[in-house]
Amino acid sequence: MLRQESRYRWVVFFAVLIAYYFIVSQRTAPGLITNQLMRTFHISAATIGLLGSLQFLAYAVLQIPVGLLSDRFGPNRFLIVGALLNGLGTLLYSVSGGEYMLMVARFLVGMGDATIFVNFVSVVNQWFRPKEFINLLGVIGVAAGLGSLTATVPYAVWISAVGWRVPFFVIGIVIIACALLLYFVLVIQPNRKFPPKTDMHEGLLRPQAPVLTTLRRMFSTRQAWATAMCHFGLVGTYVGFIGSWGVPYFMQVFGMSRAVASSLLMCGLFGAMAGGPVTSALASRLGMTKRIYTFVHAITFVSWMTWFLLGDKPPLWAIVILLVLIGFGNGGSSLTFALVRDSFPIEMVGVVSGFSNMGGFVSAVLLPSLFGYVLGLFPLHVIAHGYHYGLVIPSLFSFVGLVGVRLVRQLKPTELGADFGISI
16 A cells, blocks of 8 residues: 555654644743743843744754755654754753753754754655645644644743743653654554555655755755745744744733733734645635735735834734734745745755745744844833834845745746756
């Protein structure tokens, strides 16, 4: 039986999905304890921004290498090692005694996280039919939203009850357990259930062009740069702000408690959970991926600009609406990979997915640090001004995404591979 026809493919999908859920929660969970870290370790807002940036820097830098390796050797081992690194980094974060150990911990978390999404996409490519692919991207988006949702009120209540170290320690153990589950599901069981001589086995998947040739093909096409710009505008603005400055914004500008501030961020997460399946279903049903994605980018850009234009202390009801819309845009970012799959030959999907994903996390690297720098220019008694001017940054970044989606070409099946001299 072929893998794409077996029921076991759903076991594979949900095993990776569970690991992905917990790993995503660690992208934004540190934002809950920003103020505690500043008080405990006597570190500045700029240093907090650097902590967030280090995690996403590791993620961004590794995207192209991970994509290349995934195309050549399959995703299984990278998913397992990535989960282990993420779990170990989360454990180290829970026992850190100073800012340097915190930095090392977040860098490890970023290294582990860097392997997950691109290889998850590769797993779906291997185990599922093409018609199932775009809808499963929507499911993955929901899992990401749930992971981020868990890192709001549930984590905030947990932290308030037992302190911040215990939750990070426990989640670190859980992610390591997920790595062991992935080893069983992705390596041990498939070797028992499926013949080793298939085109889907772990190892070299298909004939590959030299690395430099593959990179030259990718960097020379507008489509790859356009999809990277798309992700830059949607993912980094959302993850970078929510993960570092979302909770402090509501606490310092509106005087909210951590739990209440976290509950407001849930509005954006609900939007993200809706954005993935809704946009994927529309793109799959209507066959107008670029038009739908353009609409998503336009909504996101207008939302960030509106937030900035509302001033130092905007109406709370307006912020709730804007968070939902911005979150919806982040959920819709899964369409980046639908465009990649429809635009590039199969032997390049992994590396181009990595490059596009890198665009989002380059944005997530830059935003926390730039935002922290802007805040550092303002004394505490006028910190609302700092947050107001800081919102210029995600507004500009989301405009880059809007430009990117306008540069995307909606290719016909007969055009696939034409830019690379490849017959499909």
